[in-house]
Amino acid sequence: MFMNCRTLSLSDLSSSLSDDASVRVAYKGAPGSFSEAAALKAYPLCEAVPCDEFEAAFRAVELWLVNKAVLPIESSVGGSVHRNYDLLLRHRLHIVGEVQMAVHHCLLGLPGVQIEEIKRVLSHPQAITQCEIELNKLSVVKESVEDTAAAAQFVASNDLRDTGAIASARAATLYGLNILAENIEDESDNITRFLILAREPVIPGTDRPFKTSIVFTLEEGPGVLFKALAVFALRDISLTKIESRPQRKRPLRVVGNSGNGSAKYFDYLFYIDFEASMAEQRAQNALGHLQEFAPFLRVLGCYPMDTYL
Amino acid sequence: MFMNCRTLSLSDLSSSLSDDASVRVAYKGAPGSFSEAAALKAYPLCEAVPCDEFEAAFRAVELWLVNKAVLPIESSVGGSVHRNYDLLLRHRLHIVGEVQMAVHHCLLGLPGVQIEEIKRVLSHPQAITQCEIELNKLSVVKESVEDTAAAAQFVASNDLRDTGAIASARAATLYGLNILAENIEDESDNITRFLILAREPVIPGTDRPFKTSIVFTLEEGPGVLFKALAVFALRDISLTKIESRPQRKRPLRVVGNSGNGSAKYFDYLFYIDFEASMAEQRAQNALGHLQEFAPFLRVLGCYPMDTYL
Incomplete structure (x- = not known):
């Protein structure tokens, strides 16, 4: 129908659905949190659905209660969140998109309150860590809550004049708080990368830049990772991320005897993101090649x- | 002198100094913290010197106030601490040792207090995050302080009957608290890796297993990381860690025009740990080879x- 015709917009670039408004996206936190902002960046017209925990967001997708979930996976300050990679491995959702966002923290307080009156500050533990320098200057008590936006909500709904919240500027608007200080993060280039997850994979095309995320293991030995990277390099495929990770559940393995008793080594999981679409033959070939010697391989x-x- | 002769012990394996007792090791936190435990694992007879901040521990070494500093660099749950890699790059200290420790958290309270009486819990934000499941069961208020041991100290010195601390078993002993619950971390295999830093590098030998940590950048392009790994693989040198990291200060670079506007990419730092001593010719050759095409290379x-x- 003519009325459904739309011109291409930003949302088309980040969404594979034709109608943004019908998309429900689960995120951990309360309205005004950075995960909600990531959901709205990916799907500007979506209904963002708050969840208590990441696990709940995964379950909500699996049980068809929502269409997507958004998950913070790495930040330029804190590094990769291994715990959230574990969730990806434990569940069977597919990554269908990514969102990169510059995270700016504000100190929020009740209207009329001066910054000198703030005696304690609430926020998510990560936000508290990211604003350590500014918070130490204020010499306030720091209290952890589930989420940045929940902190703002708590200050507002309990009318706490001596309490501030570290949260987004949007949280200030949503909960009727004032911004007492802006950009209080220690590192100004605080980039967080979020993943968008769904039950069904995107059918990849070659019409725009695609990225593929994989996780795999390798037999121990010198040069095995080199071999693994060869499958990409020989096909001119660029990597945008590589990370080795000591494998959970069996972090230690006793090998050999080097004279000083038994050495203990980690086994590894490897995370790689590469710049190619699985619709390209070279990506298919690369993964086929990798599978020849990787005991475990999964396309996330x-x-x-x-x-x- | 005969009296100074000693047989080889565990401390000799982890220390390059001949007299442990004269070593002063700075760590972030209070006595009873996990960083102090790491210092004592590396130098059992050392004087462990508490510092308010990581930066202060670095400065203490640089200003000859102490001999070493200990720094948590990665954990099996949280991943690498990029912020602490930044400190390594900003300062000119050398890594002279590493310590791997299984971190077990306890819930501590005043003697005579029952777990049901605990209404709020103090700890370091990371410890709070690592014990999320158990803390949610207790439904307590979570409050962030500088350090796990400082939390225990605070509960003890203020005689707070309704307040618990997440800290080590050793902190319970030091501050006269009872252990209300043991091993309350969500992940049982919670391994943290610490680095030992000093003004002067260790003169590496080949008498026992050595590890070398480097950081470098590469020109953008497919296959460049493959080339970088080739310098190790071609010489049969195993890697124990590899990580790519979007580079701070210039996280974005506009490249080309792919039809959808300017794409923005990250440039990268790479962290590699490899299993070889710089006293070995193959390690020397590998780094010489890497330097041929890495615009920036530093041996940490x-x-x-x-x-x-």
């Missing part, structure tokens, strides 16, 4: 790259 | 591997 998803920060 | 340290967990 193939999805359009986020090229807008 | 060459040090005895921690093979005792």
Whole structure:
């Protein structure tokens, strides 16, 4: 129908659904949290659905209660969140998109309150860590809550004049708080990368830049990782991320005897993101090649790259 | 002199100094913290010197106030601490050792207090995050302080009957608290790796297993990381860690025009730990080879591997 015709917009670039408004996206936190902002960046017209925990967001997708979930996976300050990679491995959702966002923290307080009156500050533990320098200057008591936006909500709904919240500017608007200080994060280039997850994979194309995320293991030995990277390099495929991770559940393995008793080594999981679509033959060939010698290999998803920060 | 002769002990394996007792090791936190435990694992007879901040521990070494500093660099749950890698790059200390430790958290309270009486819990934000499941069961208020041991100290010195601390069993002993619950971390295999830093590098030998940590950048392009790994693989040198990291200060670079506007990419730092001593010719050759095409390369340290967990 003519009325459903739309011109291409930003949302088309980040969404594979034709009608944004019908998409429900689960995120951990309360309205005004950074995960909600990531959901709205990916799907500007979506209904963002708050969840208590990441696990709940995964379950909500699996049980068809929502269409997507958004998950913070790495930040330029804190590094990769291994715990959230574990969730990806434990569940069977597919990565269908990514969102990169510059995270700016504000100190929020009740209207009329001066910054000198703030005696304690609430926020998510990570936000508290990211604003350590500014908070130490204020010499306030720091209290952890589930989420940045929940902190703002708590200050507002309990009318706490001596309490501030570290949260987004949007949280200030949503909960009727004032911004007492802006950009209080220690590192000004605080980029967080979020993944968008769904029950069904995106059918990758070659019409725009795609990225593929994989996880795999390798037999121990010198040069095995080199061999693994060869499958990409020999096909001119660029990597945007590589990370080795000591494997959970069996972090230690006793090998050999080097004279000083038994040495103990980690086994590893490897995370790689590469710049190619699984619709390309070279990506198919690379993964086929990798599978020849990787005891475990899983494609977490193939999805359009986020090229807008 | 005869009296100074000693037989080889565990401390000799982890220390390059001949007299442990004269070593002063700075760590972030209070007595009873996990960083102090790491210092004592590396130098059992050392004087462990508490500092308010990581930066202060670095400065204490640089200003000859102490001999070493200990720094948590990665954990099996949280991943690498990029912020602490930044400190390594900003300062000119050398890695002279590593310590791997299984971190077990306890819930501590005043003597005579029952777990049901606890209404709020103090700890370091990371410890709070690592014990999320158990804390949610207790439904307590969570409050962040600088350090796990400082939390225990605060509960004890203020005689707070309704307040618990997440800290080590040793902190319970030091501050006269009872252990209300043991091993309350969500992940039982919670391994943290610490680095030992000093003004002077260790002179590496080949008498025991050594590890070398480097950081470098590469020109953008497919296959460049493959080339970088080739310098190790071609010389049969195993890697124990590899991590790519979007580079701070210039996280974004506009490249080309792919039709959808300008794409923005990250540039990268790479962290690699490899299993070889710089006293070996193959390690020298590998780094010489890497330097041929890496615009930036720095050896963070060459040090005895921690093979005792």
